[in-house]
Amino acid sequence: MLQQTTRERVSEHCLAILFREARTYYGWQPKPVSEEQLRELYELARMPPTSSNISPQRIVFVASKNAKERLRPGLKPGNVDKTMAAPVTAILGIDDRFFDHLELLAPHAVDKRAGYLSDPGLAARAAFRNATLQGAYLLMAARALGLDCGPMSGFLHDVVDAEFFPGGQVRSNFLINIGYGDPATVRTRAARFNFDDVCEIL
Numbered sequence: 321m322l323q324q325t326t327r328e329r330v331s332e333h334c335l336a337i338l339f340r341e342a343r344t345y346y347g348w349q350p351k352p353v354s355e356e357q358l359r360e361l362y363e364l365a366r367m368p369p370t371s372s373n374i375s376p377q378r379i380v381f382v383a384s385k386n387a388k389e390r391l392r393p394g395l396k397p398g399n400v401d402k403t404m405a406a407p408v409t410a411i412l413g414i415d416d417r418f419f420d421h422l423e424l425l426a427p428h429a430v431d432k433r434a435g436y437l438s439d440p441g442l443a444a445r446a447a448f449r450n451a452t453l454q455g456a457y458l459l460m461a462a463r464a465l466g467l468d469c470g471p472m473s474g475f476l477h478d479v480v481d482a483e484f485f486p487g488g489q490v491r492s493n494f495l496i497n498i499g500y501g502d503p504a505t506v507r508t509r510a511a512r513f514n515f516d517d518v519c520e521i522l
């Protein structure tokens with residue numbers, strides 16, 4: 321039965337929520353996001369695929385006023401107000417020692433650990449690729465739960481890492497403000513490439 325469910329096309333309503341009408345928000349309604357919602361969000365976001373299931377993303381959900389103030393100095397000026405107003409800001413990090421968890425996450429691929437250890441470039445590429453995918457999964461999961469997002473790369477990685485990922489094993493990738501967006505802050509939708517502009521079928 322589950323296999324059937326996963327093969328079903330979702331409704332037009334769902335497609336609108338996830339893709340067609342979903343927007344990036346630059347301002348937030350004063351409506352909180354609970355820990356229960358964040359846990360539900362993670363339960364969904366952890367499921368889509370990463371290579372060998374390595375799951376290198378680590379997340380700090382910045383929700384309290386105190387933690388927001390710790391984040392403030394790491395933000396580029398244009399991202400300060402919206403981030404301070406957002407109920408939650410997710411700091412998406414990349415664990416460079418992701419291969420220490422292969423026994424749990426990838427019992428079929430534990431032998432890959434030696435390769436990652438001996439080739440830091442290979443490990444870094446795998447970590448970045450898969451953690452970034454996981455960031456997209458988190459954003460889409462938030463939309464699926466009726467939340468809005470505002471992803472951001474405008475921040476100082478070294479400042480944010482020193483504050484939230486001391487030790488150097490985890491480094492920041494990007495941030496996502498999460499909450500209930502203020503529709504007044506949405507920009508005019510910019511164009512997207514058409515299929516024929518950027519795709520080919522061979």
Ligand SMILES: Cc1cc2nc3c(=O)[nH]c(=O)nc-3n(C[C@H](O)[C@H](O)[C@H](O)COP(=O)(O)O)c2cc1C
Nearest residue numbers: 342343344345399471472473474475494507509510
């Ligand atoms: C990885 C990433 C980083 C972004 N960084 C910033 C940022 O630092 N500040 C900002 O205001 N918007 C940022 N954006 C927002 C994008 O400009 C916006 O999502 C895009 O233009 C699409 O807008 P739409 O969803 O409303 O169509 C970022 C988006 C992504 C996905």
